[in-house]
Amino acid sequence: xxxxxxxxxxxxxxxxxxxxxxxxxxxxxxxxxxxxxxxxxxxxxxxxxxxxxxxxxxxxxxxxxxxxxxxxxxxxxxxxxxxxxxxxxxxxxxxxxxxxxxxxxxxxxxxxxxxxxxxxxxxxxxxxxxxxxxxxxxxxxxxxxxxxxxxxxxxxxxxxxxxxxxxxxxxxxxxxxxxxxxxxxxxxxxxxxxxxxxxxxxxxxxxxxxxxxxxxxxxxxxxxxxxxxxxxxxxxxxxxxxxxxxxxxxxxxxxxxxxxxxxxxxxxxxx
Amino acid sequence: xxxxxxxxxxxxxxxxxxxxxxxxxxxxxxxxxxxxxxxxxxxxxxxxxxxxxxxxxxxxxxxxxxxxxxxxxxxxxxxxxxxxxxxxxxxxxxxxxxxxxxxxxxxxxxxxxxxxxxxxxxxxxxxxxxxxxxxxxxxxxxxxxxxxxxxxxxxxxxxxxxxxxxxxxxxxxxxxxxxxxxxxxxxxxxxxxxxxxxxxxxxxxxxxxxxxxxxxxxxxxxx
Numbered sequence: 001x002x003x004x005x006x007x008x009x010x011x012x013x014x015x016x017x018x019x020x021x022x023x024x025x026x027x028x029x030x031x032x033x034x035x036x037x038x039x040x041x042x043x044x045x046x047x048x049x050x051x052x053x054x055x056x057x058x059x060x061x062x063x064x065x066x067x068x069x070x071x072x073x074x075x076x077x078x079x080x081x082x083x084x085x086x087x088x089x090x091x092x093x094x095x096x097x098x099x100x101x102x103x104x105x106x107x108x109x110x111x112x113x114x115x116x117x118x119x120x121x122x123x124x125x126x127x128x129x130x131x132x133x134x135x136x137x138x139x140x141x142x143x144x145x146x147x148x149x150x151x152x153x154x155x156x157x158x159x160x161x162x163x164x165x166x167x168x169x170x171x172x173x174x175x176x177x178x179x180x181x182x183x184x185x186x187x188x189x190x191x192x193x194x195x196x197x198x199x200x201x202x203x204x205x206x207x208x209x210x211x212x213x214x215x216x217x218x219x220x221x222x223x224x225x226x227x228x229x230x231x232x233x234x235x236x237x238x239x240x241x242x243x244x245x246x247x248x249x250x251x252x253x254x255x256x257x258x259x260x261x262x263x264x265x266x267x268x269x270x271x
Numbered sequence: 272x273x274x275x276x277x278x279x280x281x282x283x284x285x286x287x288x289x290x291x292x293x294x295x296x297x298x299x300x301x302x303x304x305x306x307x308x309x310x311x312x313x314x315x316x317x318x319x320x321x322x323x324x325x326x327x328x329x330x331x332x333x334x335x336x337x338x339x340x341x342x343x344x345x346x347x348x349x350x351x352x353x354x355x356x357x358x359x360x361x362x363x364x365x366x367x368x369x370x371x372x373x374x375x376x377x378x379x380x381x382x383x384x385x386x387x388x389x390x391x392x393x394x395x396x397x398x399x400x401x402x403x404x405x406x407x408x409x410x411x412x413x414x415x416x417x418x419x420x421x422x423x424x425x426x427x428x429x430x431x432x433x434x435x436x437x438x439x440x441x442x443x444x445x446x447x448x449x450x451x452x453x454x455x456x457x458x459x460x461x462x463x464x465x466x467x468x469x470x471x472x473x474x475x476x477x478x479x480x481x482x483x484x485x486x487x488x489x490x491x492x493x494x
Contacts, residue, residue: 163425
């Protein structure tokens, strides 16, 4: 093991000189994410199993919708995550821009595909749910439309950063676009309140008793946390790949990847 | 903002457009051709055309505005004059605002004037034409301002034209909804003023927000 990574190990183990900026260094983040990604993946799998079991075998049938309503257990978490991840992406992008932090830009980039996946999942499951209950796959309702626009914003961000060859310019241009697009998130969130359309109101509101059976709520929350941990795991893995791609020329990355370093990089790092 | 730079860039772009008149007329031609494809595709049924006319006019205006935006920056970027322009103090904002104004004058205003004619072709009743005109008068500057952000972000990229459509159109959706909604509201016997007020609010928000964003994007692009 190289002296540099041993030093990082020491710092992380003792916690002596850990500051807010310790993990802004790609080398430190790479190691941290290497430990966190598998842990998050395991947590996601366990929570998903518990949530699905509660959702399918414990939660009662809905009085009006019967069994179809069970799509809510994946639909609502996916919709939440698609919005939260966009804000997180824009937040990291803004942070990267303000502090000129490379790692923040890399995180923003790593979040985008997962956010797009959740936006697509929310639309897809919503469509599958709409068919039996509304009688149609799709309506141009305010909430559906703004979720679709959110998906387009993710795609636009990914297309823009992919089209620019210069990494610094791609990061900053993507950051600007992500920040401009943030205006859409409150529109989606409040669209059910502002416009009275086909999509039902929120099932959950802060500060009010939930309007659903507690087992249904439990299943939904379990799956929400499962989605959260899945997102963390995937973003960490993707961010590690981006770090290696960009920092491939640095001493620590070469020491890590060199076959002569005396350790099998892949097995040891648990990618 | 640097007023001298603003006036100089604005007048220069107008002069350049005047010297290449055919090129400057292309957005209007695109607008007319694209809109007249709809009756051919949908069929000449008057009732159907009248229903979709506001949306068709607005979507075509949107696309015409987006596709005519990149050339406004591309030539200046290619020959290096954009970098020179941005050297003056406070010039980023002035250049961004001047380019958006010039784009509206060259490409946006002809669309506004041409829209009522298209409305007639698509079977809109004459009393709805002023609303269509007004909605585009308020809406096309929004498109020019947003298009400026997209053009600056995609400056000098290989796939600039397509990319600008992908990244700006989601942001332009509110303008489309309120603009086409104003005409549809009149068609349904309602007042157009709520839609037009929202469109005006959107214009003010974009006039305040878009030039700084464009200036920031320009600085990123030429860094």
